[in-house]
Amino acid sequence: MGSSNAKQAASGPTVRERLANYKPTELRADLSHLTDGDKKALVKLADASDLLDAVYYEQIWSGASQLRQQLAERAATGTEADREVHRLFELFRGPWDRSRDNEPFIAGVGPKPKTANVYPEDMTADEFTAWTKTLDAADAKRAAGFYDVVQRQGGQLALASYADEYGALLRPAAALLREAADLAADASFGEFLRQRAAAVEDNRYLDSEVAWLRISHSSALEAAIGPYETYEDALFSAKAFFEAMVHVRDFAGTAMVDKFTGSLALVEQHLPIPAEYRNAELAPPPIVVVNQVYNGGDTAVPMTAAYNLPNDEDAIERAGSKLTLIKNVQEGKFHSVLEPIAAQLxxxxxxxxxxxxxxxxxxxxxxxxxxxxxxxxxxxxxxxxxxxxxxxxxxxxxxxxxxxxxxxxxxxxxxxxxxxxxxxxxxxxxxxxxxxxxxxxxxxxxxxxxxxxxxxxxxxxxxxxxxxxxxxxxxxxxxxxxxxxxxxxxxxxxxxxxxxxxxxxxxxxxxxxxxxxxxxxxxxxxxxxxxxxxxxxxxxxxxxxxxx
Known part of the structure; x- marks a missing residue:
């Protein structure tokens, strides 16, 4: 990639104007109830999150990692304008302005590929569909599933597991997860981290999803780490992208919202749809309230304020789901963004x-x-x-x-x-x-x-x-x-x-x-x-x- 790619695109708002749309906000959590081991585990998890940043850039676009390195080098030795470009790139997790329909803000960068880098950029939906019909049932499920890249090998489409494709980054991330597991006070949280470490190495995620759902309500730490959301796959919304969100549990907030877990069936019964459209296997998810202390990977602005995971239907059918509300992020959004909008409109x-x-x-x-x-x-x-x-x-x-x-x-x-x-x-x-x-x-x-x-x-x-x-x-x-x-x-x-x-x-x-x-x-x-x-x-x- 040429050096022109680090320059601002000629059209649209300036980089500084785009940055001004995102208000720097300190996100804090009460750490007073954490053990020394928990605090050290948080640092290990933050380090693992940084590795998942690198995995995500490999997933999002074939040129993203190289451009990211180039921008970081310019930011370290260049002007304030260079540092602003780098900050905006990291906020958006790439060279496209998500608030302006993915308009590139760096010169020389083309449109955001619908395939990301989890399919060949020249692959069409029809080609993919025709290819999957030639596969056996297991590989067809992988091709349409969350955890495998579709590539061209010798001119033909082929599958590569995430564990193989991103192993150079995932193996050290797994080591950090195991180190964090040894430090964390809560045994169930440690078990999740160990299961997740195994999953990113062998590409089998189901057991670790179940372990995540079984983290004790008494655990002071919470985290979502791994391939989850499929938004960046604009072709099929099928491939999961790596992310990490590291939290400290808000016990008072969790106790306050527990009353909603019993309301799910009541709402389902009153939905304005015919009975056959209702979810007959509905189970109320456990709800936890947390404060976020770090994130990485597929965590571009706008920041996630809550999530209901897992997304994998096999995991949901086996063990249900869990709802996580990120209170400090929500408070930041409300006061910094929503109140000014309401006052004006x-x-x-x-x-x-x-x-x-x-x-x-x-x-x-x-x-x-x-x-x-x-x-x-x-x-x-x-x-x-x-x-x-x-x-x-x-x-x-x-x-x-x-x-x-x-x-x-x-x-x-x-x-x-x-x-x-x-x-x-x-x-x-x-x-x-x-x-x-x-x-x-x-x-x-x-x-x-x-x-x-x-x-x-x-x-x-x-x-x-x-x-x-x-x-x-x-x-x-x-x-x-x-x-x-x-x-x-x-x-x-x-x-x-x-x-x-x-x-x-x-x-x-x-x-x-x-x-x-x-x-x-x-x-x-x-x-x-x-x-x-x-x-x-x-x-x-x-x-x-x-x-x-």
Whole structure:
């Protein structure tokens, strides 16, 4: 790659302007209850996260690792402008601006490949489909599964396991996981780390997913480490990308949200869909509240505020799932991003109801709602992922958003939620819609939210006043519109109807003139840029020589 690649692209905002969209925010956790071993384990896990950064760059694009090294060298010896380019590259985990539909911000870089680097960039979907028909059942499952790269070998498509393809980075990461396991106070957390270390070396992840689900509620440490999300596979939404999120558990917060675990079946029974579309094997996920101390790999901005894992359907069928809420990230997003957006775009009556309680609870309900509704098609029992292909992630995020809002009304009516009103839920959701859309329509959460907002504006659930350029909530219309949207998305999923999904995306996955004007007028960060103060301190302490 030539040196021109380190220069800013000629079009679009400057690098400095793009950086200004991400507010540096210190993310802290209470470490006072950790043992010395736990603190040392956190440093080991942070070091492993840095290795998974390198794995992720190998996955995302064939030129990413080389460009990353080039930018780091320039940042170390060059100008402040060079350092800004490097910082932006690390925030976005690559040379594309995710908030501007993956527009390259470095000269000489082309469009973000739909294949990432987990398929050949010149491979078509039709070629892949024809090839999989020549494979035996086991290899066909691998080809369409999470943990294998598809490559060209001698001109023909072939499989390579993640363990083989990225072994030079995964083996030292596994060693660090084992070292952290020996240091951690909680035996179940240590068992997960040992199982995960084995998984990244032998490419068999099921046992380690089960071990993750069995981490004790008394463990002070939590972490998600490995290949999880499939958003970066824009061809099939099938291949998982490596990431690491390292947390300290918030025991008080976890105790507060435990009451929601019993609400999942109640919501499922009241979903506005025919009985055959409901999830008959629904199990409430355990919920943990954590504060994040470090991350790596597939963790580009916008920062993840919560997650419901695992994504592997085989693991879910064997052992269920677990919902993790990242409280310090949510607080940072609310105060740094959502409050300024609400102040600029919401009518006074709606603005008065925006609250962190509604934001936090809806994120919780969003993640719980991933379990609701159909995960396999009513006819044929295919996974929804396999049928909706590249649209699966956007529709799944939209489903979780709107079903979470549907659930909020039901739980308020039932008295399960007694400290947040529906006015607060709806107003906060409206402000958060603009927050999510700014992630870009090429990003699953951004596209999913754009479809929801367009639908609800069309139904009059949200309104726009051209005289004031402000948005408001119609309390009479919004309950039915939320119910209808929940139904429409779940029926598309349960039918596995790709054509209908394409039509829905074409109609609603766009920005109306008032929405586009509102987004263009905003003077607020898009998201937060994390400053890992706790890990920086722990790493500094680890480097200090012991007292004589």
């Amino acid at each position: 919401l009518a006074p009556a709606a603005l008065a109801h925006v609250s962190f309680g509604a934001f936090f609870t809806h994120v919780l309900l969003h993640e719980v709602a991933h379990s609701n509704g159909p995960h396999r098609t009513v006819q044929g029992g295919h996974t929804v992922r396999s049928q909706l292909k590249e649209l699966h992630s956007a529709f799944e995020e939209a489903k979780a958003d709107i079903a979470g809002l549907f659930a909020a009304r039901l739980l308020v009516d039932q008295g399960v939620i007694d400290d947040t009103s529906m006015e607060q839920f709806y107003a906060t959701y409206l402000a958060s819609a603009f927050r999510s859309i700014r992630f870009g329509l090429e990003e699953a959460h951004g596209l999913g939210q754009a479809m929801q907002l367009s639908y609800l504006l069309e139904r009059g659930a949200f309104t726009y006043d051209p005289a004031t350029a402000r948005f408001a909530v119609d309390m009479d219309r919004i309950p039915q519109a939320v119910s209808d949207l929940t139904r429409d998305i779940m029926l598309i999923q349960g039918d596995g109807d790709k054509a209908r999904a394409d039509e829905f995306r074409a109609k609603y996955g766009v920005l109306s003139p008032p929405v586009k004007q509102a987004l263009d007028s905003l003077d607020a960060p898009i998201d937060i840029a994390p400053i890992w103060v706790d890990i920086e301190r722990l790493r500094a302490e680890a480097r200090e020589p012991a007292a004589p």
